[in-house]
Amino acid sequence: MVELNESTRDEYMDYIIKAAMKNDIEQFRHLFLELHPADQADVFLHLEELERKRVYEFLSPEEFAEIFEGLEVDEQKNIALELNDHYAAEVFNNMYADDVADFLSELQQENVSDILKAMDDEDADDVRELLAYEEETAGAIMTKEFISIKAYDTVGDVIELLRQEGPDAETIYYLYVVDEKERLAGVTSIRDLITSISTEKIENIMSTRVVSVHEKTDQEEVAQLIQKYDFLAAPVVDDDNTLLGIVTVDDVLDVIEEEATEDLGEITAARGSTDVTLTSFQAAKKRAPWIIMLMFFGLVTAEVIGRFEETLETVVLLAAFIPMIMGSAGNTGTQSLAVSVRALATGSLEKRGLWKTIIREFSTGLMIGVMSGAVIALLLAIFYGDPLLGGIVGVSIVLSLGMASVIGTTIPLVINKLKLDPAIASGPFITTLNDLISLMIYFTVATSLIQYL
CATH class of the missing domain: 3.10.580.10 (CBS-domain)
Incomplete structure (x- = not known):
């Protein structure tokens, strides 16, 4: 079996294309079928439509079925349109039922019915059984081809x-x-x-x-x-x-990738828009609701700053450290969010225990806060000659990072208890909430000590 790498793919493809265009079936089949099925799919996708039509002529439906299974669903949709009805039906008959079900689940109902009618009755019945299961369950991803x-x-x-x-x-x-x-x-x-x-x-x-x-x-x-x-x-x-x-296990690998992509979309408030094949309009439509909602949270943050306007007017320099405190709290909260979501996904939270996890993250946040606060307090004391200002900022960072860690850890746990995906506690949501709380801590500390500045 031939294995392709980047340096040999183009050269090997040229041989395959030449054999196809010369109508040399024997040479084409020898070159193409020597490849691993994954490489066959890769080479096939690099062919032009005219060259792909030769492939359909030179390969039996059974041989092409293995290539079709290796394609992404969007690619399968496009290729299926190039196949005649009889050839397509035979391809589906020679695919594993779960792979056919995955493909059909992405099509319109009328197209699904037409394909199932064209397939052999026994194969079609297996596919119908899988399609009847609720999505993302064991029944929906299982295969019927077992002994x-x-x-x-x-x-x-x-x-x-x-x-x-x-x-x-x-x-x-x-x-x-x-x-x-x-x-x-x-x-x-x-x-x-x-x-x-x-x-x-x-x-x-x-x-x-x-x-x-x-x-x-x-x-x-x-x-x-x-x-x-x-x-x-x-x-x-x-x-x-x-x-x-x-x-x-190959289906499980697909599940792990799917779940990881879904969690990434949730954590970044980009659910459903991480696919680079989406148009700009489609991606914007999916992301915009989150961003607009978070803008309203931003208005609450502005209201908090407005309520401490007198404190800011007294010591204008306090405003310079708002972005740093908000950013530090947001970053720390996002780190704890990632830890919490990961622990829930892998089941390690149950082994370690809920309170141990929360205490561990709170302690971690406090330690990071103490180190960060000490550094910034020292720098402010040196460059501004005001140890009290450094103390206000330093203490605020310690408390903000401690609270941010608790929030980043507990919110996914609460959402999980509500039987929702914990990843829905997105990074931007946690960051905005921590911005609000860190500001309240900062101005509360500053207002308490402003008379000594």
Whole structure:
């Protein structure tokens, strides 16, 4: 199998394109099918439309299905329009059901119905089952292409079954044992099979301690489970423990990426607009509500400054340090927010404990505040010759950073208790709230000590 890198891709593509344009099917198939499927998809996307049409002629639907699976959904939508109906239906028939479901979930309902009608009945039924599940659940991301066996089967029987059905299964490393009612009863592996004699019964080599997930389990919890146990796949069951499908590690990697992107969008108040393929208008429409809402918080901040106008008029120099105190508090709060959201996502918060986490972040914020406050107090005392001014700013920083850490930690926890995504406590939201509180602390300290300035 040929592996491409940046230096060889263009040269190899030239050979492939020349073979295609010369209508040299044999040479094209030799060059193209020697590539890893990921590289096939990469090369395919670099071809012009006329060159891609040659690919459809030279490759069978079964061969092209593997390339189609490796494309992003937006790319799949564009490519699907280039395929004739019969070829497209055969491509979908040769794809794993979960991959077809992922693609169809992004289409209009009438287009979905047309595609399902064109597919083989059995394959279409599997896809319909997956589409019926609520999004972001184990049922929605599981695959139906798995192999189940019986406890009374022999090792030899199972190995023969794998020879026949293995090529169509998404993974065969784990083999799930079911009873007469298709309920999950145990699990064995390829390793167990090849190290056992052919006449050995499966019930003697299987494990009955099976870790499974319910069909309605959130996909993030499924990812955490597979990561915890270092599984390559996890079985999905219903209320009766009937084996419905499996979630494979490659699907979990997609889930982790999806959840990370979603959390990043939430934390930065850019949910749904992190995709660079969106137009400027689409991105602005998604981001604008957050920014407008935060502007109103900014008006509250302006009101706080207005209420301490007399203090500012007395010592105008106090205004010079407002941006520094607000910025420091906002940055510290965002750091604690990231820690809190991450702890919730990985489950480490439950291990450490809620109060220990809050106390740890509060202590961290105070320590950073003490170090920062001491430095700024010393600098102000040296450059302005006013130790009291340095003390006011220094104490304000210590208290502001301590409070910012608590706010950044606790707000995601409160939101999580309300059964909402903790990442919704976005960075800009936390920053604006900490700006408000740090200003109140700063002016309260300054007003208390202004008579000594």
